Structure formats: structure tokens, C-alpha cells
Amino acid sequence: MKSRxxxxxxxxxxxxxxxxxxxxxxxxxxxxxxxxxxKEGCGEGECGACSVLINDELVNSCLVPVLQAEGxxxxxxxxLASEGTLHPVQQAFAEAGGAQCGICTPGMIxxxxxxxxxNQQPSREEIREGLEGNLCRCTGYIRIFEAVEKASGQHR
Amino acid sequence: MQSSVVGTSVLRKExxxxxxxxxxxxxxxxxxxxxxxxxxxxxxxxxxxxxxxxLPGIPWDEFTIVTARDIPGKNIVTLAxxxxxxxxxxxxxxxxEPILLLAHHDKxxxxxxxxxxxxxxxxxxxxxxxEDALARTTVIWGQDNVFKRFQINKxxxxxxxxxxxxxxxxxxSTGAQEQLYIEPNGMVASANEDGxxxxxxxxxxxxxxxxxxxxxxxxxxKIRVIQQETGGAFGGKEEYPSMIAGHAALLSWKSGKPVKLxxxxxxxxxxxxxxxxxxxxxKTAVSADGRLLAMEIEFxxxxxxxxxxxxxVLSRGTIHAAGPYRCxxxxxxxxxxxxxxxxxxxxxxxxxxxxLFALERHMNKVARVVGLSPEEFRARNLLRTGDTTATGxxxxxxxxxxxLQCRALTLAGYEEKTREFAEKNPSRSRKKGIGFxxxxxxxxxxxxxxxxxxxxxxxxAERDGSVTILSSMTEMGQGTxxxxxxxxxxxxxxxxxxxxVPRPDTAxxxxxxxxxxxxxxxxxxxxxxxxxxxxxxxxxxxxxLPEGYSEDQFTTAVQHYTDHxxxxxxxxxYKEPPNIFWDDSKYQGDAYGAYSWAVYVAEVSVDIVxxxxxxxxxxxxxxxxxxxxxxxxxxxxxxxxxxxxxxxxYEDVVWRDGVMANSQxxxxxxxxxxxxxxxxxxxxxxxxAYSGTGAKGIGELPMDGxxxxxxxxxxxxxxxxxxxxxxxxxxxxxxxxxxxxA
Numbered sequence: 001m002k003s004r005x006x007x008x009x010x011x012x013x014x015x016x017x018x019x020x021x022x023x024x025x026x027x028x029x030x031x032x033x034x035x036x037x038x039k040e041g042c043g044e045g046e047c048g049a050c051s052v053l054i055n056d057e058l059v060n061s062c063l064v065p066v067l068q069a070e071g072x073x074x075x076x077x078x079x080l081a082s083e084g085t086l087h088p089v090q091q092a093f094a095e096a097g098g099a100q101c102g103i104c105t106p107g108m109i110x111x112x113x114x115x116x117x118x119n120q121q122p123s124r125e126e127i128r129e130g131l132e133g134n135l136c137r138c139t140g141y142i143r144i145f146e147a148v149e150k151a152s153g154q155h156r
Numbered sequence: 157m158q159s160s161v162v163g164t165s166v167l168r169k170e171x172x173x174x175x176x177x178x179x180x181x182x183x184x185x186x187x188x189x190x191x192x193x194x195x196x197x198x199x200x201x202x203x204x205x206x207x208x209x210x211l212p213g214i215p216w217d218e219f220t221i222v223t224a225r226d227i228p229g230k231n232i233v234t235l236a237x238x239x240x241x242x243x244x245x246x247x248x249x250x251x252x253e254p255i256l257l258l259a260h261h262d263k264x265x266x267x268x269x270x271x272x273x274x275x276x277x278x279x280x281x282x283x284x285x286x287e288d289a290l291a292r293t294t295v296i297w298g299q300d301n302v303f304k305r306f307q308i309n310k311x312x313x314x315x316x317x318x319x320x321x322x323x324x325x326x327x328x329s330t331g332a333q334e335q336l337y338i339e340p341n342g343m344v345a346s347a348n349e350d351g352x353x354x355x356x357x358x359x360x361x362x363x364x365x366x367x368x369x370x371x372x373x374x375x376x377x378k379i380r381v382i383q384q385e386t387g388g389a390f391g392g393k394e395e396y397p398s399m400i401a402g403h404a405a406l407l408s409w410k411s412g413k414p415v416k417l418x419x420x421x422x423x424x425x426x427x428x429x430x431x432x433x434x435x436x437x438x439k440t441a442v443s444a445d446g447r448l449l450a451m452e453i454e455f456x457x458x459x460x461x462x463x464x465x466x467x468x469v470l471s472r473g474t475i476h477a478a479g480p481y482r483c484x485x486x487x488x489x490x491x492x493x494x495x496x497x498x499x500x501x502x503x504x505x506x507x508x509x510x511x512l513f514a515l516e517r518h519m520n521k522v523a524r525v526v527g528l529s530p531e532e533f534r535a536r537n538l539l540r541t542g543d544t545t546a547t548g549x550x551x552x553x554x555x556x557x558x559x560l561q562c563r564a565l566t567l568a569g570y571e572e573k574t575r576e577f578a579e580k581n582p583s584r585s586r587k588k589g590i591g592f593x594x595x596x597x598x599x600x601x602x603x604x605x606x607x608x609x610x611x612x613x614x615x616x617a618e619r620d621g622s623v624t625i626l627s628s629m630t631e632m633g634q635g636t637x638x639x640x641x642x643x644x645x646x647x648x649x650x651x652x653x654x655x656x657v658p659r660p661d662t663a664x665x666x667x668x669x670x671x672x673x674x675x676x677x678x679x680x681x682x683x684x685x686x687x688x689x690x691x692x693x694x695x696x697x698x699x700x701l702p703e704g705y706s707e708d709q710f711t712t713a714v715q716h717y718t719d720h721x722x723x724x725x726x727x728x729x730y731k732e733p734p735n736i737f738w739d740d741s742k743y744q745g746d747a748y749g750a751y752s753w754a755v756y757v758a759e760v761s762v763d764i765v766x767x768x769x770x771x772x773x774x775x776x777x778x779x780x781x782x783x784x785x786x787x788x789x790x791x792x793x794x795x796x797x798x799x800x801x802x803x804x805x806y807e808d809v810v811w812r813d814g815v816m817a818n819s820q821x822x823x824x825x826x827x828x829x830x831x832x833x834x835x836x837x838x839x840x841x842x843x844x845a846y847s848g849t850g851a852k853g854i855g856e857l858p859m860d861g862x863x864x865x866x867x868x869x870x871x872x873x874x875x876x877x878x879x880x881x882x883x884x885x886x887x888x889x890x891x892x893x894x895x896x897x898a
Contacts, residue, residue: 106177
């Protein structure tokens with residue numbers, strides 16, 4: 001297979017990358033664009049550590065051939081904090097103890113962004129369902145739920 | 157002076173780097189000219205290696221290839237017993253055993269090349285389970301397949317059986333469990349004649365250093381080990397990183413280039429360590445009024461093909477086997493056997509979850525036979541101050557276990573729910589049940605372990621008034637950096653943000669021991685405090701710090717001191733608390749400096765159509781000494797409970813010819829957001845006198861209780877006892893079918 005030039009809009013910036021079209025979006029983000037905030041946990045779409053948004057939709061970037069993302073808007077964890085100020089969702093994860101080892105955190109935060117973009121005040125049940133595709137082994141999820149509630153302005 | 161920062165929920169030190177994705181894990185590290193490594197592993201469980209062939213289709217001349225013959229030093233992963241090679245040369249003893257290493261600059265090509273190496277074997281008979289290992293039909297390790305045996309004797313059980321009103325026997329077992337940290341194992345290495353440097357995901361940098369020294373025949377100052385941000389470990393990155401570091405370093409040694417060796421998930425799950433499978437047999441004598449007269453316990457664990465940490469795991473499981481109960485006559489006999497599977501290793505709890513699972517299931521059975529409720533039977537037999545444990549350790553803690561149990565049951569609404577479920581279950585297809593476990597966990601190394609470790613911590617005051625903690629304790633999510641900084645800040649009277657905790661680098665930090673065994677808060681936290689007191693004392697002795705000094709005055713004092721006297725540093729080394737005595741030959745005495753105590757209550761519903769169990773509510777009440785950071789402490793408990801629920805209901809390692817058949821996240825199931833109940837965490841705090849900070853161990857405790865509590869609840873729901881964890885829907889449906897047939 002031959003390399004080809006693929007155009008991606010990542011975190012608002014257009015990039016042209018020369019790559020094999022079937023390479024995983026995850027590898028292009030991490031290796032070609034140096035955006036290592038997106039993590040690989042399983043490489044088979046089970047754990048959600050590689051979650052990013054493509055045109056505002058949550059995907060596992062380990063399952064997406066880069067060709068499929070051509071011309072799309074891609075958002076990664078690096079898009080959130082600006083000028084040293086944390087995004088409210090990041091701030092809530094930090095304060096609630098939603099990040100322990102931190103390896104699932106970028107994916108979990110991107111999944112939260114996707115959830116909150118369609119449901120600004122999710123119930124605990126809706127949070128559980130919304131984050132079901134993202135595995136965490138450290139927290140038992142309780143503090144992640146609290147972080148999402150905190151970020152959505154719901155204090156218990 | 158600062159107001160107290162210990163006991164508050166300051167943000168974790170790495171909060172910002174973790175929520176922004178800037179934290180640097182090993183796979184995020186790229187060195188110029190770096191190659192990517194891969195490991196060729198045995199495809200059979202036991203046999204002689206006859207031939208290795210490199211099949212056409214791969215540009216082999218571009219590859220760096222390492223075999224056992226390329227090892228400059230000793231081909232042994234140095235740990236406890238010298239039995240495990242870095243690379244098998246003549247014989248393999250388990251599937252997935254490393255044989256050969258490859259490296260190339262093209263990551264995808266390396267991955268592809270793995271399939272083009274063919275190893276031919278002459279298979280040998282193999283042993284796959286503890287029964288066959290104990291029967292010695294084939295001897296695969298030592299003289300008798302036995303890594304280690306222990307025996308604890310208290311009183312004389314044999315004198316008691318005749319006097320007992322009841323004798324209750326039971327057998328319980330647990331399967332292997334995968335740690336499943338979300339970040340797979342990995343290392344980057346750079347090695348040449350001048351020395352070896354490795355960066356990686358690990359719990360114990362000095363274990364890695366100790367293992368690399370003989371591999372390269374180099375002194376410690378030439379082996380530098382640097383921890384990267386570590387994405388979960390749970391024991392799974394205690395000893396295996398020594399293997400991966402060695403492999404990456406060997407590839408770098410031979411190629412002359414830095415090498416990155418990252419496991420993919422399947423390789424990590426199939427090849428690296430898991431929780432030891434266990435089988436426990438209990439025989440218990442009880443008086444007519446429900447007092448424990450004798451406990452005889454036989455505990456067996458499966459260790460895999462090499463010894464690794466198995467004797468230490470067996471030790472902890474053995475000591476915890478009789479639990480927090482008073483009984484004058486106890487005999488525990490334990491055995492760890494070899495099998496031709498990848499070596500089992502450390503996993504949170506380290507043998508205790510296995511033997512406590514058995515005990516807390518068995519206590520329910522004994523209660524039923526005796527005719528008492530599980531809570532009343534336990535209450536009559538729990539340890540009280542002044543009693544002795546199975547090893548004869550005098551309980552000096554003022555913790556009131558019956559009261560702790562009572563409080564947990566009240567918090568869970570146990571009494572009302574027990575009544576309600578009994579009344580309503582007959583008409584429900586989702587049967588509800590509630591159960592609990594009462595247990596303890598010893599903190600720190602067993603017996604004389606801490607004395608041998610002689611851990612050291614150093615604090616260094618910087619000219620800007622900040623203080624750096626130099627220790628080998630690793631942050632892997634549990635909060636090490638944060639609690640150690642809190643302790644230093646409070647002791648020195650400076651702000652939390654003025655304390656830096658760099659990631660361990662063996663070139664710069666003293667050996668504070670490994671980050672294992674729930675020892676960080678209790679043991680190393682105390683050393684940080686002692687070192688901070690010394691550092692402050694130096695400033696006081698030089699009349700540089702006024703009474704009730706401010707942080708600015710502290711900074712001025714440090715500047716003055718460093719300008720006139722040189723660097724300001726203070727170290728502390730572990731000293732054993734007084735009155736600790738442990739006899740390693742008899743397994744008698746003070747097994748641990750301190751114990752944490754807990755009562756966990758689980759409420760479940762069981763769908764009798766699908767066999768599925770859902771945990772609906774969970775109460776975790778514990779006494780862990782002083783809580784240093786409430787958010788982090790609760791996070792430890794919640795995470796441990798989730799892993800314990802996994803052990804109880806979901807996490808089933810399927811073995812096929814000595815190898816994990818379900819080594820993917822698709823078919824090895826850990827709890828998701830939808831499987832976890834509300835976990836209600838409560839602490840009682842009785843500061844421990846000898847840790848300096850009042851803290852005892854917390855990390856492993858929550859792994860011990862959930863599995864027996866959940867299975868006790870399932871029994872309560874169905875009236876059927878399940879004595880193997882995990883209990884899966886098919887087990888429940890089979891048991892319901894059997895009952896219907898009968």
C-alpha cells in the first residue's frame with residue numbers, strides 16, 4: 001500500500017500528513033502530530049483510553065483508519081485547556097479525584113465532553129451509560145461520576 | 157505556622173498534568189534514532205528448544221536480534237530465587253516465556269516480523285494445576301514442585317476436636333485475576349559499555365536496578381532506572397518490569413541505539429503476572445455456645461513456572477488465613493506449587509484476598525451450622541484488645557471490632573433488608589440478598605521485612621524555599637506524591653505547593669524500599685516526617701528560624717543556611733517500632749507493625765432467569781489510622797472495592813494448556829461504569845502511634861473484603877452457597893438447575 005497525503009483538522013488546526021491511509025488515527029495523532037495526550041490501552045476499542053471526537057462524535061481512535069477522518073474536525077484532550085487555564089471538565093476531574101493513575105483520564109474527559117454536549121445535566125444513570133465505553137481500573141468510577149456532576153454544575 | 161494540611165483533600169500533585177494529557181508515560185517518550193522492540197515467546201508450555209528459524213519475507217539483515225548468547229552477564233532475573241532466565245536458551249517452562257528479542261526502527265515491521273520467527277520444540281510433559289503439581293506425577297521444579305511451605309501453630313488443634321460441639325469443614329477457591337492496569341507494561345532503554353539507563357512504567361526502580369546489575373555485570377552506579385508516569389500497577393508492575401527493562405536494554409546494548417519495548421494488551425495479559433489461583437480447606441471446631449475452639453486451615457496457591465514473589469505471597473496469605481478472630485488453637489499449613497503457566501505474582505492484597513475469601517465464606521457456613529446469624533457468630537469471636545492472633549501477636553489496638561461490625565451493618569440497613577428480602581424474595585424473579593465480611597490487613601512488609609529494607613528518605617531544601625522529597629516511592633495513581641508532600645509541608649510549616657516530589661531516578665534518590673505492601677503512608681510517610689523534623693532542627697539549631705515562623709522566614713532561613721553552610725539536606729532511615737518481635741523459623745510473633753480493620757457490606761440482586769448478579773449497594777467501613785487525604789483515601793477504597801467486585805463476579809481467567817485463552821479486554825471482563833454500585837465509604841480514625849503520621853496501610857485492604865461479602869450476599873439471595881470466585885452467571889444457572897432437579 002502507498003502513502004498518500006491526508007488532510008485533518010485537529011484541534012482547529014489543519015494538518016496535511018503523508019501516511020498509509022489505513023494507519024490508525026491514534027498513531028497519526030501520537031506519532032505524526034505529537035499529540036500524546038491520547039492514550040492506547042487495548043488497541044481493540046474496548047477501553048476508551050484513545051477516545052477523541054470526530055465532528056463532535058466520540059470515537060475510539062484505535063479503530064479509525066486515518067483515511068476515514070479525512071477532512072474531519074478532530075478534537076483531542078490537547079484542545080481543552082487554554083492559556084494555562086483548565087477547562088471546567090478538567091478542573092472538575094482534578095478536584096473530585098476523578099484522575100488517579102491518569103491513563104484513562106484524557107479519554108474519560110473526552111467522553112464527558114461528548115456526553116455533556118448532548119445532555120447538560122445528566123443524571124447519575126445517564127452518566128453511567130454515557131461513560132460505559134471508557135474503562136478505569138483505579139477509581140471504581142465513583143469520583144469520575146462526581147467530576148461529571150461537578151462539571152455540569154450539579155453539586156450533591 | 158501553616159494550618160494543618162495533612163487530613164485535607166489538596167489536589168494531587170499530578171492533577172494538572174493528568175487532566176491535560178501532558179503527563180509523560182513511557183510510550184510518550186521518544187529518543188533520537190530509537191528502535192522498537194518485540195519479544196518472541198514460547199508457544200508451548202514445556203519443552204526443549206530444538207531450532208530457531210527466521211522465515212523469508214522479512215529483511216532480517218536490518219533487524220537487531222538478541223538471544224540468550226548475547227547476554228553480557230548472568231541470564232537470570234534476580235529476585236528471590238535464581239531460577240528465571242531473561243531468555244530461555246535450551247528449555248521453555250511456560251507458554252509465553254521469552255526466547256528471543258527483535259528490534260527495528262519500523263514499529264509495524266517489528267510487529268509483523270514476530271510471526272516470521274519459527275521455533276521448533278521437543279515437547280515435555282507439563283503440569284497445569286495444583287492437584288497435579290501436588291501429586292508430583294511430573295516434577296517440573298526442584299525435587300517436589302514445591303516453591304515454599306509455611307506452618308503456623310498456636311495451641312494444639314488436635315486436642316480439641318473431641319470436645320467440640322460442632323466441627324465444620326469447607327473448601328474454597330479463587331481463580332487467577334489480571335491486574336489490568338490500563339497502561340500496558342513498557343520500557344525504553346539506552347545501553348552501552350558506559351552504562352545502562354532505562355525509563356519505564358514500574359513500581360520498584362531499585363528492583364529493576366538490582367536485576368540489571370548481574371545481567372550486564374555492572375555496578376549500581378552504572379545502572380540508572382527512571383520511573384515514567386505509571387498508568388496503574390496494582391502489583392502487576394512490581395517484578396515483571398525487571399524482565400522488560402532487561403530485554404529493552406539488551407536490544408539497545410546490541411544495536412547501539414535506544415530501544416522502546418511496549419507490550420500490546422494481549423501480550424501483557426498473556427505473558428505477565430496475575431493473582432495466584434488458590435484453594436483453601438477449613439476444618440473448624442466450635443463450642444455449643446458458638447465459640448471458636450480450633451481452626452485448621454490448609455492453603456495452597458499456584459505459582460506458575462518460576463518462583464518470583466510466590467513465597468512472599470504465600471506468607472501473607474498464610475498469616476491472614478485465620479483472620480481477625482480469637483481462637484486458642486490454630487494450625488495453618490500452606491504450600492505454593494509450580495505449574496507450567498506464566499509465573500503468578502503480586503496483585504493488590506498479595507495472597508490475603510485469597511485466604512480471607514475462604515475464611516469469610518467459611519465463617520458464614522460455620523454460623524449456619526451452629527445456628528447463629530453470621531453477625532452474632534462473628535461478634536462472639538472477633539479479636540479484642542488483649543487477644544492474640546494466629547501468630548501469637550498481642551492486639552494492642554484499641555479498635556472495637558464488634559462495634560465496627562455493628563456500625564457497618566447499621567449503615568447498610570442490614571437488619572431491615574435481611575427481613576425484607578426474606579419476606580419478598582419468594583415472589584420475585586430478581587432475588588435480593590445482603591452479605592458482609594469482617595477482615596483485617598497487615599500493613600508494611602511481613603515480619604522482619606521492614607528491618608531488612610532499612611529504607612531511607614532524603615529531603616533537600618532549595619534556595620527558593622521549596623523542599624524536594626527524594627525517595628524511591630513511585631506514584632502509580634494511589635497518591636504517593638501528594639501524601640508525602642502533605643506530610644513534609646505540615647512538618648516544615650510551609651505550603652503544600654512548596655514541596656516538590658520528582659519521579660524516582662535511581663541516580664538521585666535513596667532506596668526507600670519498594671512501593672508495595674501498603675507501606676508508603678505508614679512507613680515512608682513516617683520517614684518523610686522524621687527527615688523534615690531534622691531539616692527544621694538544623695535551621696533551629698543555627699538560630700535561623702524564629703518561633704512561629706512564616707513561610708517567608710523559612711525561605712530566608714534556607715537561603716542563609718545554603719549561602720553560608722552549603723546544601724541543606726536531611727535524611728531519615730527506618731527504625732523498627734519498639735516491642736516488635738518476629739520469629740521467622742516458627743512463624744510466630746508480630747507479623748505486622750499495624751493492621752487495618754474493615755467491615756464491608758454488599759447488597760445484590762440475582763436474576764434467576766439470566767443468572768446475572770448486580771451489586772446494588774456497597775458499604776465500606778474501615779479503620780486505617782489517620783486519613784491523610786480524604787479524597788485520595790476514599791478513591792483507594794472505591795477502586796479496591798471495584799476490583800474486588802471484579803474478582804467476585806466478572807474476572808475469569810480461562811486457561812488452555814497453561815496459557816490465558818481470553819487475553820483481551822473483549823473477553824476478560826472488568827467492571828464498567830454500569831456494573832458498579834454506589835460505594836459508600838466510611839472511615840474511623842485511630843492514629844497509629846508508631847508511624848509518625850498516625851497512618852496505617854490502606855491500599856490493599858479494600859481488595860480483601862468485597863469478594864466474600866458479595867458471595868455471602870448471593871447466598872443470602874438464593875439460599876445456595878458458592879465457594880469459588882468468580883461466580884459467573886453459568887454457575888448460578890447450573891446451581892439453580894440442580895436445585896430444581898432435586
